[in-house]
Amino acid sequence: MFFRYLRQSPSRSSVRGALVRKAVLPVLTCSLLLASPLLSTVSQAAPSPSIAMHGDPKYPKDFKYLDYVNPDAPKGGQITYASQGSFDSLNPFLLKGVAPRGLWDADYGYNVYEPLMARSADEAFSLYGLIAEWADMPEDRSSITFKIRDEARFSDGQPITVDDVKFTLKLLEEHGRPSYKSQIKRIVAIEEPGPGQIRLVFDNGEDRELPLLIGMMPVLPKHAIDPENFAKSGMYQFIGSGPYLISQVDAGSKIVLKRNPDYWAKDLPIKIGQDNFDQISIEYYRDGTAMFEAFKKGQFDIQPESDPARWADQYDFNAIRDGKVEKKVFSSNLPTGxxxxxxxxxxxxxxxxxxxxxxxxxxxxxxxxxxxxxxxxxxxxxxxxxxxxxxxxxxxxxxxxxxxxxxxxxxxxxxxxxxxxxxxxxxxxxxxxxxxxxxxxxxxxxxxxxxxxxxxxxxxxxxxxxxxxxxxxxxxxxxxxxxxxxxxxxxxxxxxxxxxxxxxxxxxxxxxxxxxxxxxxxxxxxxxxxxxxxxxxxxxxxxxxxxxxxxxxxxxxxxxxxxxxxxxxxxxxxxxxxxxxxxxxxxxxxxKGEQWVGMWKRIRYPETEAKGRPMAGYRPTVFWYGGE
Structure with missing residues (x-):
């Protein structure tokens, strides 16, 4: 069994830390424990729609939208990205197989699957409520509590629940990438302190980043995933809660995503000005030369350039001369790595x-x-x-x-x-x-x-x-x-x-x-x-x-x-x-000290992007379609 139930009298609830560390752990047959709310008595901070790794989040509780988006960006049109290589899986959460870009992707967007909380791009490390309405974390970071939004929905209209969070944790602990497994194994208890709430108790609070990493984990639908097929990777499709649905898959060469017209979170402040395209396509090329030639012909829209020789000598093709493509230089405030x-x-x-x-x-x-x-x-x-x-x-x-x-x-x-x-x-x-x-x-x-x-x-x-x-x-x-x-x-x-x-x-x-x-x-x-x-x-x-x-x-x-x-x-x-x-x-x-990007002008971006306000430089998730 994934969870093991612990029965205890209220008189012992005041010794949660000692109980979890000394009494519970030696008898666990699995890594997670489902316990009564009485198990946790560590005082929590006030629930907040945002949390930060160090200090306070930049944006106040009542913020309307992020500084680096255009809140009035029009919806519609399409964007096509390119990637070199291939893919043989539609599951980005497994080590097995290679999944395409754009399903669960920091660069191209969490388009199909979503986390409990979303990261902003103009802070070192702050999270804002997405599927979770708020988070509640004690100063010692020995636990974190999330409240699932009442309105949160998967793409088939089914509500997102605490059971889906627990199902996801079990699924990723058993089958997910090593990073997921190592984080989930440090959860020693799962509690439900109130309606729509889930509290995750950790083995200790020494890893102060762990609660935030848990907040960035996906939430997957218990009712729509067969764990056995999930574990096999391959072309097994399953739904998420994100703004896009998988529309077309050409195995190894192309994937097309189309906007979900019923996307539940489109009006949340963390999502305003983003997810602006009706369709997102990612096409795969065998080598960089073929990919660049395709860009010159307009077969995809954005070419992040890593080759200085090409940047200096080969951006003189017809579309550049005709003013249809521009060379953009973006700055990044992140370490270069x-x-x-x-x-x-x-x-x-x-x-x-x-x-x-x-x-x-x-x-x-x-x-x-x-x-x-x-x-x-x-x-x-x-x-x-x-x-x-x-x-x-x-x-x-x-x-x-x-x-x-x-x-x-x-x-x-x-x-x-x-x-x-x-x-x-x-x-x-x-x-x-x-x-x-x-x-x-x-x-x-x-x-x-x-x-x-x-x-x-x-x-x-x-x-x-x-x-x-x-x-x-x-x-x-x-x-x-x-x-x-x-x-x-x-x-x-x-x-x-x-x-x-x-x-x-x-x-x-x-x-x-x-x-x-x-x-x-x-x-x-x-x-x-x-x-x-x-x-x-x-x-x-x-x-x-x-x-x-x-x-x-x-x-x-x-x-x-x-x-x-x-x-x-x-x-x-x-x-x-x-x-x-x-x-x-x-x-x-x-x-490179800067980011070089070739862009077809039919793709537009906020002027704040051109000034490099997001720490990571340009962010395609806030771009929009401006017409031919």
Whole structure:
């Protein structure tokens, strides 16, 4: 059974914390417990339609709409997006299969499925009621209570209930992605303190982000989902409560969503000015060249551009000259994150940190930037670069040193004092110096050159590894890196595979090195566990590709999750950044300071978007159709 009932007398209700931790947990056969409302006596804060990770939400209780939308945006028309690759599932909540964009998507919108609470785009991390009318969370964050809106409906008109929330938790705990499972397993009791209310009690309040993450979980219909078919993934369709319905599916190549005319939440303040198109299409292309050619012909509307060479040289086609397409530059106030060639440290060749640090010095960024990208990129060095959370240029504060105290002697001095920067050779002479230094460093780790081949002196094995790629751009970058390594007798074999094989090998950690990007926000939290915590090293999935297994990294993740003040949070994230940099899990690549987007002018956007008011830059969910 998923729930186990606990019977207790009222006289014991005053010892909820001790009861849950000491008496209940040892006898549970499942991770969740359904209990009487008497079980919880921790005082709650006043119910609120919004909650924030730190401090108070930006918008007052009576706000009318978000600052970055056009509240008068017209409804109608259509928008078509493009994505590279393919899809073989319609279930975005499973690890199995690859689902299309746009069903449950931070970029293209939570169009078909919806969370209890919705995140605003112009704050670090605040949530506003969507399916939930309000949330009630004690100061110690040991629980959270949601009140389901009376008017909340699934797309078939059935009301959303507490039973649907409980059903979803069970479904995702048993079959969902690892991130869902890890969060749900920390719920030790489920209560119903009032009509339409559900209280989730956690094992402790140390993870202060957990209540907000639970608020961002989807709510799925108990009456319309067969758990067995849900678990199989594939093309099994099920409904949600969002503003769109799945209208057409061309397996692997296209999905079409059409507006639900009876969408229940269209007049909520959190939804005003959004979901403006009658139809949303997402079309898939095998490679970036074909996709760009389709954009030039108007087969889709928005082209987020990542290639500086193309941005500089190839946006001179007829539609540009005719004024039908414009090049837009948006700013983002979020950290730029990290992009790099990730070392799979599960592989013996990359288990040595000094070897990884040495290899990271050999990427010829200056040549690549000048010759391939018109000098438009900046070198990446921090996982939270261009923000107050980055450790670059910042000596470790006393708060940070206290957090890092058990690990200080394992962290490079230049990373602690803030002087670390990724190594880049400005010219051929400097590259030769770096190569000589690399030979010396590798010799110190038991490698030597024999007949032009770098070998491990202990085993006699040549230094050989494979780079896994799926795009021409990745292959081009890898070739530049491989040529430098070849001069040191290191052989990097480049294997380019189709998207299906690439994603399968990525999920199962079946690679030596590949290109990865980690996005960043001003409120990093539990997603960092999936990406870097030791417990995720041997779990198949999309996240801890590096195979990180470092107690310093684990401790800093716990510290940032437990931080109660902004000062403590900033110190914890900077200390965490230092531990990631110090692990040398990647060959750092580069980032853009701005967002480049090609847009057909039939798509319009609020002027606040052009000014970059949303922290993440442009947001298609607030665009609308302006006519041909």
């Amino acid at each position: 990290m992009s790099g060639f990730v070392f799979n440290t599960r592989k013996p060749v990359f288990q040595n940190r000094v070897v990884r640090r040495t290899l990271a010095t050999l990427f010829d960024f200056d040549w690549v930037n000048k010759n391939l990208y018109h000098g438009l990129f900046q070198r990446s060095g921090s996982y939270f670069q261009n923000s107050s959370l980055s450790a670059l240029g910042e000596p470790a504060s006393e708060r940070e040193k206290a957090l890092l105290a058990p690990y200080l002697d394992t962290i490079d001095a230049n990373i602690l004092d803030g002087s670390y920067l990724p190594v880049s050779a400005a010219n051929n002479g400097e590259m030769r110096k770096l190569m000589r230094a690399a030979l010396s460093d590798l010799a110190g780790e038991g490698y030597s050159l024999k007949d032009g081949v770098m070998v491990n002196e202990a085993t006699g094995a040549p230094f050989v590894f494979e780079f896994l790629s799926t795009t021409k751009e990745e292959e081009r970058l890898a070739l530049v890196y491989a040529r430098v390594l070849e001069r040191l007798g290191i052989k990097m074999e480049i294997r380019t595979v189709d998207s299906a094989q690439y994603w399968e090998r990525r999920k199962t950690m079946d690679f030596d090195m590949m290109k990865m990007s980690w996005s960043a926000s001003l409120s990093p939290g539990n997603e960092q566990k999936s990406r870097w915590e030791s417990s995720q090293r041997d779990v198949d999935g999309w996240f801890n590709q590096a195979g990180a297994h470092d107690p310093a990294v684990d401790a800093m993740i716990n510290a940032l999750l437990a931080a109660r003040s902004q000062e403590d949070f900033t110190a914890a994230v900077r200390a965490y950044d230092r531990t990631l940099i110090n692990g040398f899990y990647v060959v750092p690549l580069f980032h």
